[in-house]
Amino acid sequence: MKNNFLFLALLVLSSSAFAQDNQKQQDSTKTEKLDEVLVKAVRVEATSPITHSNVTKKQLAKRNLGQDIPVLLNFLPSVVTTTDAGAGVGYTGIRIRGINAQSTNVTINGIPYNDAESLGTFWVNLGDFASSVESLQLQRGVGTSTNGSGAFGASINVLTDAVSKASNGEISNSFGSFNTRKHTVKFSTGLLNEHIEIAGRLSNISSDGYIDRAETDLKSYFLQGSYIDDNTLIKAIAFGGKEVTYQAWNGIDAQTLIDDRTFNSSGMYTDANGDDQFYDNEVDNYNQDHYQLHWNQRYNNRWSTNIGLNYTYGRGYFEQYKEDEDFEDYDLTPITIGGETIETTDLIRRRWLDSDFYVFNASANYKNNEVDLLFGSSYSLHDGDHFGEIIWSEFASDSEIRDRYYEGNGKKTDLSFFTKATYRLNDKVSLYGDLQLRLVGYETSGLTSDRVPFNVDETYSFFNPKAGITYKLNTTNSLYFSYARANREPNRSDFENNATVKPEQLNDFELGWRHNTQKFRLNVNGYYMLYNEQLVLTGQIDTTGDPIRANNGDSYRLGLEVEAAIALTNKFSLQPNFTLSSNKNKETFNSVNGELLDLGKTDISFSPEVVAANAFVFQPKEGFQISLLSKFVGEQFMGNTENEDSKLDSYFVNDFSVTYEWKPKSVFKSIVFSGLVNNIFNEKYVSNGYFGSYDFSDDTSPTGTTTGYFSGYYPQATTNFLVGVTLKF
Template identity: 75%
Template sequence: MKNLFLFLTLLVLSVSANAQQNQTQQDSTKVEKLDEVLVKAVRVNATSPITHSNVSKKDLEKRNLGQDLPILLNYLPSVVTTSDAGAGVGYTGIRVRGVSAQSTNITINGIPYNDTESLGTFWVDLPDFSSSVENLQLQRGVGTSTNGSGAFGASINILTDAVSNKANGEISNAFGSYNTRKHNIKFSTGLLNNHFELSGRLSQINSDGYIDRATSDLKSYFLQGAYVNNGTLIKALAFGGHEITYQAWNGIDAATLKSNRKFNPSGMYTDESGATRFHEDEVDNYKQDHYQLHWNERYNNNWSTNLGLNYTYGRGYFEQYKEGEDFADYDLEEIIIGGETISETDLIRRRWLDNDFYVLNASANYRNGALDMSFGTSFSSYIGDHFGEIIWARYASNSEIGDTYYNGQGKKKDFSIFTKATYKLNDKVSLYGDLQMRFIDYTTTGLTSDRVNLLVDENYNFFNPKAGVTYELNERNNVYFSYARANREPSRGDFESNPNIKPEQLNDFELGWRHNNDEFRISANAYYMLYNEQLVLTGVIDNTGTPIRTNSGKSYRLGLEVDASVQITKHFAVQPNFTVSTNKNKKTIISRDGALINLGKTSISYSPDFVAANALIFQPKTNFQISFLSKYVGEQFMSNTDSETSKLESYFVNDFNVTYEIKTNSIFKSILLSGLINNVFGEKYVSNGYVYIDSWSTPGASFEVPGYYPQATTNFLIGATLKF
């Protein structure tokens, strides 16, 4: 690895030197606009009646010191993030408006990124991906029609690095608490012969984690080849990652939270001498490779098209040491040793997922005066193999090397077509319309990891209409109203927990006002999200830490979001935002102690009524910025029963961020120094948790017991990026 880094460093230096003699006259603005065509079909513009936030490469760069992308988005409106390992490296999660990551649609260059079966997003599979993001747009609510699974709380569409007009390179290193370190190298040849560019990145991130043994060993790559010629842009991309993370998804109970909040029960077992030990390879080990091809064509001032192809190959396992497992649960036979019948054993198992994902996207855009119209289609095909193997057992019984104790397969085809248009009726009024049809075919065969037959054969046909209007009050103010419907299928896990699970439907109403001038910007948005059979989190997790969901009948989310930026002086700005909301299940019925209980109206799980953030930004020079970042998350319930035992307390954390860029006349173009102190005041807080039902400790009674995922107290990251 060291030799490879040295080789690429020399390559960057030689390319940079050569570029001084081969600078192109290509207009870089045109190249960037061609890049934007990759995501035009799933994005909206500044005056669209869709609630959204845009994040640029420059915004991400300030805090990009090794933490996952969700953590970098923590200060956007209505966003709540969490980290299994406690410090933002490894497994991380994001919720928007209280809606889980399983209901947030993610695309990369217009290609769906959500796991097709679980519907979740696993950013740990793409370590340091933020370093290859040109910009992204987070749409709250249903948003515009997108590719892949529907958006029920938000959609995040990501554009990767744009074609660079000039040769450049970067070497970046960061270090911090919990032995965290990040190293990456980037390069671009710039446009060679005015047409060709090759760029890439290699990254490595390691961390011991805040939680005991919650280590992360993360590697990733990004390689891009591009061809540009007038209105043509062709991009071929290969990117991926390999993550090995020690499991930290079991959380801890309330007593342990008080006595030892960093304790990690994962991998714990008792050896033959009675000593407590921890299995050193209780890890999640997964690789994921993405291959994309994009062809963008601008024919004239009116017409442009985009064709996108994708293949994703994922494979990996998680390993567990299990004590006293019944032979019958692994299809093993009882054995007799010394006259004693043996029916259970300690063992180490691996549960595998091996999957292939193919995507074809095609879209066209027509612009002529008042009309801006896009239409297109997306087709994807997924095959996922699920199987388990025993790699060691104290008593092997009748097992053989290479045996699997369960096998299952999921197949999913997803086809959608859409057309959307914005029509400027006059100088004041713009109309927006968006129609999408989506067709899904999902089948499963074989056994689950619990050796239960899972036979799913479902077809879903969804119609998702959207409409809106924007009224320009004047050049600084506009108001908008939109309505959108979304339908979404259940996940594989939903079918495992309930074979009769239903798809969910959302009717989303948004009413907003935007004001923008040089010193003061504000947007206020009221939303009413009316659900039918919303798949809400129950608070219960499975044995991989994945949340279990259930249909909730009628439910709603009603809220107000305010996002502002105030330039108080030339050097000082304030950027506050807050969301106040009410999130309710209209009627909650649970089964408890053998009886059905109607709890009436209850709060939706993991949906705080108040979320706020603020940034105090002091910039004495253009190359020097100091930011004080604050985040408040109100109390929330981890189940849908309004039980006090399932309540997560509110928390208020503050981060301190400083960046200083040194312009040089030497071999480096500049040196960017960054520092980040997270949780400055050492708040001991919990951002996520779960509940389970205890029906055995008290005969004849059952009750909820909470588990928690503590987050890190004060910690820091510092880094330096050398730019060529």
């Protein structure tokens, strides 16, 4: 591990770009309150005994120059982000407390966004979605009961744009390194006849990527029609996008990381002359459209209800050039040409997913001076077809156009009921309770992409209780404690890799102290997350770059999170946060050279012991802000055996951000100039990778051993910049 003391010294002088503003949104109109009902069922209040961070539209806008939402959240506590293309555009990932995206619940307006089968979250399908976000809450730990796949260590719930009373428009353009460009147009009619608003957005983001050929082309839209009066809000929302992304999920080995860290092997093949070439359409191509209908109704000062409907249509494929593929693997028959039997061919294949996702949410809220009671339910149905096509082959054998060499289907249902209550016992003590029953069914048929029969028929019943207490010491200090239970089902890949995979369980204990004054805010939280059969990342990846997981018996995560906001003067502020943690598998076994070794207690993969960030912000006048943004991530292992070959070095990265808002006297309400220089000290770092082992046969082992190891790395961009201008009218 690099010198942590040096980092802590630098941290005091540097900054974390995403420090949360101390100011709350000023508009507390009935319009905004009704908008917030959309996410009330999955969010918590500031005084709740749930560890969380809130992010506003204003905070997102300061860094929203084209990078994906995970990258914009990079400076929140316990967060580690990564991107395949290296520069924050395209396929990006987020880990919270070492927990990967497959165990992080994401909702948009209370509607589940996680893919029902993979349980992952693909922000690349929603390019520039940050431009349509009103607010966002990140809950660390199990958090409150939510809709969709249960939160298993973290949740992110997003509220899209609120109804605007006044008409407005916005044109935003940004440009930067690696030919990165973002173009956005937004509008709102304001309230027509005091009741109806229509608003929308169109965006296009493109980038060549830091990694070779890791081009990204993201087109997206957001359209909203709203009806509102004093007690009713009805919203019809359509949003989605199309992404075409050149694959960059292969990573590179250790030597290539030294020699040519931007190298990308995706699409590589050998031509007839024996020369290396790269297929120009080795891409991921996917469309996703979401249609939501929300009805919020307030009956009186005590009762309100919310109903939400959703339909998501996703379809697309990834395309690959493959050399010397066996006919047998594609259900093709060997052919004879000129007396020679041909059993292999070069080909181009597409592996498709075509899916429909339906959701129904309903909740009712009752509150008075002592009690805030919420009842809710959610039902979802996912129906996904998986199939593969050969679109070109050097030797076509007996194949015909649009033949499918494999077909399969996955159906998943998810029904949940929950009741949440906050009871104000007196002026100092409030109690929190949360009970959830979740019923999950998953059924598959057909073949996997490897043409192996894949038949799963599983049902799960999960009971997830949660309880907590908040004690208000005085007007500036409060303490809280909470316990939460979570259960979570395996995903599709887990079943493909191990038919006997088990669901995972978590008992989460959180203890915190909140201190809040005008010039100093401090949140301190300790957590103990005790797992049974946690599905941890093995370090290996599948053929689509997705991480492979496996049950690991008993494990735990023990940590301390600290975040603060300090007003040094009326122009300078310091906003640091850090997490210290221990993340352990209680027992680990590993096969080495044919011998099963008991390694005892080992570090859980991708779980650094230190994660820290800071923002040093200078605001010389209203509308003008300069920030120095810093992020430190300690060393981490990519596997669970603490093998030195699987270690990722720690890194310390600094960004520089500036925003200036000019308010001319005519034409525009304001013009906002933004600039961002990432990695200003040109750190060559790696934030993600993979690790695995393989067995030699006795006659091929170069060293006489039977076990070898391999590692892959995803380098992140060196110094790069983005600049933008937003015209508001």
